[in-house]
Amino acid sequence: MILVTGAAGFIGGNFVHHWLGLHDEAIVVLDKLTYAGNPATIAEHLQSGRAILAQGDICDREFVKGLLARHRPRAVLHFAAESHVDRSIHGPGEFIQTNMVGTFSLLEEVRSYWGAMDADAKAAFRFLHVSTDEVYGSLGDTDPAFSETTAYQPNSPYSASKAGSDHLVRAYHHTYGLPTLTTNCSNNYGPYHFPEKLIPLMILNALEGKPLPVYGDGLNVRDWLYVRDHCEAIRQVLDKGRLGETYNVGGKNEIRNIDVVTTICRKLDALRPKADGTTYESQITYVVDRPGHDRRYAIDPTKIEAEIGWKPAESFESGINKTVAWYLENTAWIDSVRTGAYRDWVDQNYATR
Incomplete structure (x- = not known):
């Protein structure tokens, strides 16, 4: 059994689907179920019993200690994080609490759990930080x-x-010998992505006739990675990675934000044309840029390709086709996550732009 934090979220939820499609090994899902955590994402596996949901906070050390003692996982994969840059600008405190204090709390309990194992179990154990x-x-x-x-x-x-x-993860390996692995990924996209992020926001706003808000000049560049490719990279790093090492995971798809948006518009024009005959690109609206907006990200995946043998299977073209189709076909899931809190957030972030 493995324990996965944040596995009712976007990347973690996709990892549950990917893992259980390839393994018989069960998953314990530790998730706080905040606005971006949705059990519906992994409902089929919860119902089958192959995944077990433990609702709790990684900052709650007694809760984490109990989970580790009860389920005895051979690995802990740490996805849980507050991850939206705009939300961190409006309210940084939650990000410090979850991402730093939470990771520290988790590391402390995992270190204690690992330290009590016999020699063989200690040698086989892994803590993978995403x-x-x-x-x-x-x-x-x-x-x-x-x-x-x-x-x-x-x-x-x-x-x-x-x-x-x-x-912190690096320090726990070098100071205490905890068998850690770290992956640093580029921008993910794909099924189950929460609707505040760029690609799902553009798809859903377009379909609802709303403006498509593009920050600044739209020329910021991101390296886009299809989420299931990322999940496969994590699976392989868990199996083959060298202890204490970091592996960068990139999609080799550097694309400007405005080009991502226009690509989505063209896909929707073909799949769900507007009744009035206009194009979805007519809904694009340039808005005031966010503070400190990084201009370009790009990942060199040479190390993971050479050491692990992983390469992305999806191009941006194939991945965005799958993503747009998924959002058109899964309106029930979309409705299940679009709570009042989410709508309030969108109003707060975009109303003054």
Whole structure:
């Protein structure tokens, strides 16, 4: 059995689907079920009993200790995090609490649990920490892509809190010998993505006839990684990664934000044309940029390709086709996550832009 934190969220939920499609090994899901955690994402596995949901906070050390003692996982995969940059600008405190204090609390309980194992179990155990390329800061147009040796230069409360969590994981390996692995990924997209993020927001706003808000000049560049490719990378790093090492996971798809939006519009024009004959691009609206908006991210995945043998299977074209189709076909899931709290957040973030 493995224990996965944050596995009712976007990437963690996709990991549950991916893992249980390939393994008989069950998963304990530790999730606080905040606005972005949705049991409906993994409902089929909860109903089958192959995944067990434990609703709780990674900051609650007694709760975590009890889970570890009861289920005796051979690995802990740590996805749980506050992850939306705009939310971190409006309210950084929750990001420090979850991403730094939560990771510290989890590490302390895992260290105690691991330390009490017999020699064989200790040697086999793994703690895999899932992080982000945003810890590296921002790149210029001609700068080389981020590698595992790029200096950390986080520029938002979110990325600073994730950088802090990365450093804690590294320190627990070097100080205590905890068998850790860290992955830093580029921008994920795909099924079950919460509707405040760029790609699902554009799809849903377009279908509802709402403005498609693009920050600044729309020329910020991100390296887009299909979420199931990311899940496979994590699975392979857990199996093959060298202890204490970091592996950067990128999709090799550097695309400007405005080009992502226009691509989505063209897909929707073909799949769900508007009744009035206009294009979805007519809904694009440029809005005031967010503070400290990083200009470009790009990942150099040479290390994970060479050491692990992983490469992304999806191009952006194939991945965005699957993503748009999924959102068109899964309105029940969308309705289940679009709570009043989510609508209030969208109003708060975009009303003054």
